[in-house]
Structure formats: structure tokens, C-alpha cells
Amino acid sequence: MWSPVWLIVLPLLMAFISVVIKKQQYLLLNLSILLNLAVLYLAPQGMVIIGGFRPPFGISLNFDRYAFISLLLIQVLMLFATFIAGPLAKKYGTVLLVLLAGINGMLLTNDLFNLFVMIEVVSIASFIISTSNGKFTHTFHYLILASVGGVFFLLGAVMVYAYTGTLVVQGLFATLGQLPNAISLIPMMLIILGLAVELKLMPVGSWAKNIYGNSNVLTGPIFAAVLAPAFGFVFGRMMGEVVVLNPITGYTLLFMAIATFVLGELAAYRQKDLLKTLAFSSIAQSGLAIILFTLNLPFAAILLLINNALAKSILFWVATGVSTAYETSSMKGLRGVFYNHRILGITFSIASLSLVGIPLFLGFYAKVTAVMAIFTTGLIWIPVVILATAIIEGAYMMKWLLQLWSPAKEGHLASTEEVPEKREALNMTQIVAVCLVALILFVFGLVPQRVGRVLSVASQAEISQVETVAEGGGQ
């Protein structure tokens, strides 16, 4: 009875129910996330058939370690995100339920077309959530782009079907690999381009700037900490199971990802607005994860995604909370604001230090693992690029930390007179929730090898290689 199908069906059922009992939306939302966590714990791993027909004839769900890790991360972050967003999450309760169902479906499904359907569910739900920013042209921009991306993905999936006669994700690369390059080129390009829109890759991810950059306490964390890793994991699955890269698609993808990473960080570097900075930082980090997935280094990519998801959620909670309370997100307006909000400041600092990859935090372990893994591919210039860009990332993150902590004019000692008048950014329970996530991040940073050991199974990479990387990262 404990089937992973509950992960999709339960939120969906709750969503359908919640339309008529609007008052209880929030309760239903939290209830279904908690039940999902129980299902995750209880459900046995393996392939699950839906509709009674074995693949390729019916749709099946692939509930393996990889899916488990990603689902666990998503449920936990969703729980916190809805809890902290409070009233906003109440208004969008049904949408969030559908979003959750869609994401779970996306991460579980073992069928290419079903994946398209789930992606569409997720993107339409995310359009609606993004309208809570109140900037409708940005939502429109996102809608157009994501729809185009969706159509591309659909065409790619259909062409895959036309060429191979099957839609089962698992092991599709083997079938596709037998086709000549010239044939697999276009479907692969379409699938990658379709996903690239959601992954915010450089030339096609332009929607992310304004959606992230105007986010509120709901949209920021949902987009940066739930949707971004979810699509990252989906991309990882695609790279592992479906996509056959030939040199041209491979290098185009790699180039796009590196451009996203480097130029995204540079764009973040020049921002004077906290939310915009975080927006570009998210874009850039997604680029880094894609570099790793493209090079077929899932272990490092998963670590990075987890670190980013946890860190970004904290950053966005604090940033949106503070900027809503003080009605500004500019550097000048928020100067010294953490003097009023010590605890939020500390969580923000932990998250940003982890994001930058300072030792003793999970981000460092992720960065080291990533670089060590890339060395094995022989492309030594990529670590050079990554580390050089890390300087820029550290630079702007530190600039923000310094400004947010110090109520002082440049050239003067900090003084309490410069502290902005205190306002409530987040209430006590919300702060406790943010602290919990920060604690998770911190503890992960203290026991990176244990985290790594759990993940190395998920990454399905050769165990020997992963082990050496894990040991190298910690000793």
C-alpha cells in the first residue's frame, strides 16, 4: 500500500478537495507534505507501475535513491517554505499543492511524455505563484518563454518516440545511442533547449532576473529553493538516462552553462539591490550545477544542488522578510539592518558563507568535490574558471554581509545612531523555522562525509571514484 504514487496523488487529492473548503487549504497543504514525508520513509524503493501495464506500454515511476534524495529535499524545503510564507501560502494553498504534486511527479516519472505533462503542471503552477509578486509583465514574459520551452520539450519527446518507438526514460540513452548522430541531434537539442528555459541557462533564461528579483517571502524561496533544485534534478535524470551528447550539443551546452555561471556572477556583482543580487546568484549557481551534470558528475552536482537549495532558501527568506519590512531592498536602505535582527543576520551569514564555499560549511565540501571531480575529466581549465568566478561570488556576498551588518557610514566607526528604526521582519515562529534550516545546513557542513556517503549511492556513479572524492574532500 505504501507506494510512491501517493507522493503525487495525495497533494493532488488535497488540491481538489481544497477548492471547495478554502478555509482549510493551508492545513491540507501542510498535512499532505507531512504525509508525503511519511510515505517517503515507508515506501519501498523500486519501479512502480501505474495503470497495470508494464513499461513501455504503461507509465511507471522510478523511485530510486536519486529520486528519494531529491524528493526528500523538496518536501522538507516545501514544508518550511509554506510555513514561513504563512498568509501568502494560505492564499495560494491549492496552487502550492498542485505544484508539489507536479514536482513530485516530475522527479518520479519514468516516461518522457509524462515528464512533459508534469513539467507543464509545475510551470503553470509557478506562473500563478509568480503573479503574487504583482508584476504581471514579468509573469507574462516567463509564461511565454516557458511555454515555448514546453513545446520544444514536447517536440523533442515526440521525435524520440518517432525514432525509437518508446518513451521510457530509463535506459533510453542506450537506444538513442545506436542512432546516428545526425538523427539524435535535433531531438536532443529540443529537449535540452526546453529544459534550459526552466534551468535559467544563459541566453534563454531571461525571465529569472525579474521573477527572482521582485520576489516576496513566498516566491523567492519557492523559485530558488524548490523549483531550481527540482529542475536541476530532472536535468540530471535526463543527462543520466536520456540525453546522448555529441560534441556539438555537448560543447554548446557546456558553453551555455559556463557563460551562465560566469556572466551570472558578474551581473550579480554589479547589483545594488539585494533581491536582484540573489536572483543572479541563483542563475549562476544553476549554471554551475549544469556544468557538472553535463560533464556527467552527478555526485558533485547533487551536493551542490542541496547546498544551494538550503542556502538560497535561507537567503531569500531573510532578504524578502527584511526588504518587505523596511520597504526597500537597496544596499543603502538596508545598511546595518542586521543590528536589529541578530538571529536572522547569523542565519543569513551562515547561508551566504556556505554558498560562497567557505570551509567548515557544506558549500566548501561541494566545491571541493566538484573541482576534484572535474579534474578526473581532464578539463583543467574548468576548475580555473570556477574558482576565479568564486572570487567574484565571494566578493559580492561579502559586500552584502558587511553592509548589512554594519550600521555605519564609510570611513566612520559603526554606531547605533545609524541603525534603521527597528521593524518586525519575520515573527518568532518564522525565525525559529529559518534557524532550523540554517541548523540543518550547518550540521551538514560539520559532517560532510556522512552526507557524501548517503549521496554517493544516489548519484549512481562508480562507488570507488565517489569514495576517493569524498575522502579527498574531507581530510
Place this chain on the structure above:
Amino acid sequence: MTMIFIFLGLSLLLSYVLSRKQPTLGAYFTIIASLAGLISVYLLRNSVGVTESFYYLNFQITTIGWYFAMILLTVYFTSAFFNPFWMDELIYPAAYNSLYLLSLVGTIGLFFAQDLMTLFICWETAVWSSMLIVQQGKSRQAAWVYFVISAIGSMSTLFAVLLTMYLSGTSEITGALTYFTTAPVAGALVFGAFILAGLTKIGIFPFHVWLPLAHGSAPHTFSPVLSGGLVKMGAYIAYLSVAVFPAYQVFGDSLKIQGVPLPIYGLMILGAASIVYGTLRAIQQEDAKRLLAYSSVANGGYILIGILMMDQMAFAGGLMHLLNHAVASAAAFLAIAAVAKRTGTTKMSELGGIIHRMPITYTVYLIAIISMAGIPPMGGFVSKWLIFQGLSEKGLILLATAAAFGSIGSYMYVFRPLSAVFLGQLAPKYEHIKEANPVMVTAMLILTAMSLLLGVLPNLVLKTIAKIQIELGINPIIVNGTATLTENGSVDMLQVFTVFGFGFLLILILFMVLPKSRRVGLMDTYTSAEFIHTPELLHYGHSFYAPFERLYEKWPSVLPLYKRMSMKLSELGEWAESFFFHPDPNRAVLWIVVVAIVVIIGGAQ
């Protein structure tokens, strides 16, 4: 040794808790904690070679590590005496105290690190904890520049560390670095990336920009630690990359200049450049702390050259100069801090005649600058002399000239604060200030005593350095009783001291005997009918080296270069933003089409 780290870790938590209750209490606690650290590290002097693991960090006691750690602990310990008096100026005193101890943990960990990962983790810990302290001073910009320059070093080290670990398959420092004797090409890359961290941290030209900014605007109590202590981390990296890393073997085939391989020679030239540049800039400074910061740049050059020489004398000189400079610079910074505590400024033109109110501080400063300038009989003389000996013995004329230039130039810059801050007429507003607090005086006197001791009996330290040299397999410096022997002759500092002491006594007697001069107040001028609105303009500390300043007013500075670089990066970001993140869906669809075309055309071929 693990116990030391645990103890310091616990005490940083304790100091946080205490500081939350009463900041001064926490600050006094930092003194106790660092003293305990000092004593316990001192007791490790006979357990060289012991390795210990703590969690995934591995440590090993080495002579050189012990030597460095002792220097650092001395500086931290003495500077901690000043902490209690600055608590009310800081906005986050508890954070200051605990970060103070955290950066101490980081630095000591660095020196005792057995493997590369531990080395890097400790390095970063020290960097960012000290960065967070610097920001509590006057300038966020300074802390930021400090972090960015350090990050350049850190990231290149990280690259080197990871590449080394990947190639050699081990992370144990000696084993991993000696791997490169067999792989010189990768070795050259790793060497460059590795030593970059050292250069940025020592503040070698052109990475020196953070020193004047950070030292100049850090909290007064932390500037001595930065200059006397944390800069030495860079020296340790330089030591590792030339002594443990087989640099001379890796570059064995490259062009040699007087027996020194070209890349290493190039680094020495950078060291010489920072000697010259630091000296010239220091002369120009108006702020006492910035001046000392530039002098640290110059002294960093000596240290780098000395260590890179890897020979009998200059190497010993470089290592000894570390200690001398640490002690002298910490003392000088502390003296300036003591003055700043009483007067509220570090601008030299606003001060003057402080000797009349703070004579002990004056003495401390005097002895410190004598040592920094390398005038006998202080320790600085011995180390600079040894470096000079080494350079001239190898025939490295250019470097020797730079070293000589720096020595002479240092007279000019150390004399400026001496006369502008301490000598001359006392400004009326400082009429009622008092000598520094006894606690502070204690700290300063400890350092002064050390400076003197190092000057008189340098062999106390040179013995340890000789041990290090033996471990490295190079000719050790020869000491004989109180004399230091070199090929060009020997020097016995005790004799030198006796001579100087005798001369000093003579002058003192003359000073006592001869009639006293009359003190003239600053306001006591001959223009009887005129009211003096701006008395500070009359003090000769004002525009002290005006001719020099005019001389190099138009000189290019390095900081604008970095600013321009930062601007260029911003512009690139702006370009990317407007090009790829245009708020127009048409544009994005166009990009999709472009990517599709590229892929299809590329795939067609």
C-alpha cells in the same frame, strides 16, 4: 595539541558568553586564553614530529610551525591587553572577542597543519574571521578589499591544493608537494598558484593594496595583529612553496640568474619592488597607521626575499626578520593605538609633543622603529644584515641595492611619526591627557623587552632557525656563543650593544648635565597681536615631507588599477544583463532560435 585547539575553541565560546554579559570581561578573557595558548604551544617545543588528528583535520608539530606559532601567539597575546579598552567603541564586542580567538585558532592550525586540506581550512578560517573583525573598524570598503585580495590568494591556493591532491593522490603536505620533483610542468603551475596566496597575504607588490586599507582602518587593537601576525601566514605559505615544495628542483632546467632560477628570481624582484614601493609610499603617508602598513609592505619584501633564497644566511635572516618585524610592528601599532586611545586620532598632523604626556609610549615606539629600520643594536639589524649578506654573497646586486634602499628609506618614514606624533610642541587640546593605562603599558613593555633581547642575543632565535635549516638540508647558520658567524665575518651583538649602550649613556649624561632648554607652548608665538585660529598648522608635523609629496604626487598608484578592474567586471556584468536578461520576451525567443541554428549547423558538419 588537539587539546590546545579544543581549549581555544571552548574559550572562544566562553568569551562570547562573557562578552554578552560584560564586554570588558570577555576581552580580559582573551588575554588569558591567548596566554594559555602561548604557554601550551611553548611546551610543545620538544615534541617535534608528533602527529594528531582531530575529526578530519590532521596536525603535526614541526620546528618551523612551532616557530611561527610562537610568533603569532606572542603578537595575539600582547595585543589582547588592549582589547578591554576598545570594547565601548565596537558595535559587536562579543563577536570581536570570539572572532579574535577564532582567527588565532585558524592561524595556529595553519602552522601545524599536516595535510593540505587542513592547511586550507585553517587559512580560510583565519582570513574570514579577521575580515569580520576589520569591518568593525572605520571602513567596510577596507574589509572588503582585504577579503577580495585574500580570496584571490585563497582560490588559487585551493586550485593548487586540489590539483596537488589529485595528481599526487595524497594530501599529506610533504608527500604531496615532493611529488612534483617528477612532474615539473604541473609543478610550475602548482607553484605559481600556491605562492600567489603567500604574495597576497604578505602584501607583496602589486597585491599590497589591502594592507594600508585594512591596517589603517581596522580597530586599533587589531591592526597590530594584522601587521605583526596575520601577514606572517603568507610567509609560511612562501616557506612551504619554496622549502617543502621542491621549487629549486622543479625549476632546475629554467634559466638561472646568479644561480637562482628565473621564476624564483622574478618573485624576488617582486619582493624588491615591494621594498622600494612600500618605503616610498610610507614616506608619503599622513596617517600613522597607514604609514606603518606601508612599512609592513616593505618588510614583507625582505621576508619574502630571505625565504626564497633558501641558503645559509638570507634564509635565516628572513625567518628571523619575521620575528623581529612581528615584535617591532606590533609594538609600533600598539603605541599608536595607545596614543589614539588618549587623543582620538591617528592623523600625524593633528598630534605632536605627546612625549611630554606619554613618555613610556614614546620609548616603546622609539625602540620599535629602531628595530624596524634595522639600526643596531635592535633585532631588525641582525636580520636585515643577514639578508644583505646572503644577497651580496650570491652577487644579486639588484636585490641588494633594493634592500639597502629600503633600509635607508626606512629612516625617513620611521622618523616622521616619531617627530610628528611624539616630538615637537604639545597641542593645547592634549594638555590634559595621561600616560596609557598600566595594562596597555605592560603589553608594550613586553614587546619592547623582546625587541631589545632579540637585538642583544639574536642567537637565541638563530639556534632554532639553524635547526630548521638542518631539517631542510641546507647549511645551517653558525652561532658561537653570542657571535653569529658568516663567511664575510662575524658579528657579536652583545659587543655592539655594549658599544651602543655606552654611547647612549654618554649622551644621557650630557643631556642631564647640560642646561635644559625652555619649553615653548604651541600657542606661544611671537606674533603677539594675532590670534591663532589653526594652531595645528604651526606644528612642524604638518606637511612633514611636503617636498616629497609634491615629488610623487603624480605617481601612478595600484589601487586605481584594481578599481578599474572592478569597474570593468561590473561593466561586463551590465553588458550580460542587458544582452541576455532583456525584459523583452522577443529577445529571449530570438536567442532560442540562435542556439538552435548554431546546434543544427554545427551538427550538420
Place this chain on the structure above:
Amino acid sequence: MIQFAGIALILIGIYGLMTTKHMIKLIIALNVLELGANIFIISVGFVKNGLAPILTADVPSDLLNFVDPLPQAMVLTAIVIGFGATALGLAVARKVYGKYQTYDLSVIGGEE
């Protein structure tokens, strides 16, 4: 041959998306694109002289002449999804109109 129609419609749709700044027209262009895609998908399952895949009393019992039913099923799904996106897009467009009294994105400019 029907593929050409599909691809042509896709390209026309993309052209529309690249040129117009009118929100309603953008949505129309998107619909054209989706329509093209749907036609293309249908064409993937096409068989020469194929029959609709419905069992009736007078289909030959070897069933060989049926076109591929799967793309048709997919198209059904794709149409509905396209409909959903269109409805939402129109609603957003109306919201924008309510705010700026225009559907023209170039008039609105970048909303900060």
C-alpha cells in the same frame, strides 16, 4: 507532406514570438506554434492509407492499417495543456491591461 505544414506553422509561430510586442498577439503566436507542434506530432504517427484507430464493425481484422494512436493521445493532452497556458496568459494580459491600459509591451517598457 503534412509535416511541412506543421513545421511551417512552428516557424511562423516563432517568427511571431520574435517580432510582435502586443501581448494578445504574442499569445496568438504561441498558439500557432503549439498548433504547428500538434500537427507535427500527429504526422509522426501517420501511415499510408491509414485509418483512424477505432474498432468498428467494418475494419479489417488484421488491424494493420491503423495510424499510430499514441501521438493522437499525446496531442489530446498537448492541446489541453496549451489551452490552460493560453487561458492563464490571457488572464495575465488582462491584468496588465488593467494596470497600464495597453497590451503593448513596448509602451509599458521594463516594469521594475
Place this chain on the structure above:
Amino acid sequence: MKKFISFLLILVLAFFLMTSLNSSLDFFNPPNSLDETRMSNAFIHKNASGGSDPVEFGKSTGLEDGSANIVTSVVVDYRSFDTLGEITVLFISALGVGLLLGAGTGAKQRSGFILKTAAKLISPLMMVTGIFIFTHGHLTPGGGFPGGSMMATAFLLNYFGSGSISTDLKSLKWMESLAGVFYIVIGLIGLFVAGSFLQNYLPTGTVGHLFSAGIIPIIYVLVGLKVGSEVSGIIADFSKSEVTS
């Protein structure tokens, strides 16, 4: 200029796309019969879970899937999960439209006599046709989606005719919700009874009969009702809140 560049790009794309597709496979040359490798063969022959008896209209009984319309059998049986996702998409977009526009007030529409009368006459017919289409989805072309849309069109016509929304929107919501819930509940019964979600656990009957194909007609009725109510809901939302300046 922009149009020219776009046009040029499209031409380039078209050219390379065509050459690439053409050279890679005889893509534009349809086969005489379905390729063996395609899994749809199993859908047509209804032998996805084994068995090789030929399917005959009106005679074969107890097949793995009893729908005469093979597209329906794919949509609602073999790949029913897609359909669940699909109605979720519709559901969520209807909800989104409601969230965006639902706050406005209903606006009166003026309509002429002819429209009024015709609407009164035609809309019940359309309603019945819609219901017919989705109840016969497993036999004839059509099914839940066209049927539901037809019902919604009747609703739209009704709105044009009468000038305002006469239906109680609350009941539409209930219908939408219950249809969705029942869909999932039917699926879950499959999970409990037959072992997998959305599995057909009712007898499939004889191919071609109205009461055949197990849960397919039931689900299609639910889908039809859900689609009808959702699209009607979207229409109702759009009719609200005439944009005011």
C-alpha cells in the same frame, strides 16, 4: 530591422532544419504500416500484457482493455496518468484565472432577441450532445475533453443569451472538485484492489458495447464533467471584472 533579422533567422533555421531532418531519415515519407518497434502496436492489438488473440469488434471479451476507440484506451487506460496530469493542468489554470480575475464583479452583457431565443433553444441540445460525446468516448471519436468543452460552450452561449451568469458558480466548483476527487479515488481503489494506481479493476466486457471497458467510461464521464465545469469556470471568470480605468 528586427522583423528582417527575425525573418532571416527563421529562413536559416527552416533551411537547416529541413536539410537536417531530410538527410537524417526519410522523415517525410510515411511508412506503409506501423513500425514494429513502436509500442503502439500493443495498444492496437491490445496485447500489452501478453496474449496474442486477434481482437474482433463486438466479439472479443475480457481483453486487457475493452475500449473500441484505441485513442481512448491509450488516454484513459494505458496512459491514464497523463490524463490525470492533464486535468490537473486545466484545473490549475482555471484556478489561476480565478485568482487573477475572480475578484471582479460580474458584468451584464446586452444581447438581442435572436441570440436570446437561439441560446435558449440550442444550449440544452449542446449540453446533451456533450454528455453523449463523453459517455461514448470509448466507442466513438470524442471523449471527456470534447464533451466537456461542448458543455462549456453551451454555458458560454447561455451567458451570451441571458446576459449574465445564471449558474451557481459554487456548484461548478463542487462539480469540479468532486470529479477530480472521484477520479483519484477510482485510481486509488485500483491501487488497493488490483495493485497499481489507476488500474482497470472492473470487467472490460465486450469490445464495442456501451457498458464495457471497465473504468474507462466512468473516468471519461468524470473528466467530461470536470472539463466542462472548469472551462465554464474560466468563462465565468473572464466575464467578470470588465477592465476599468
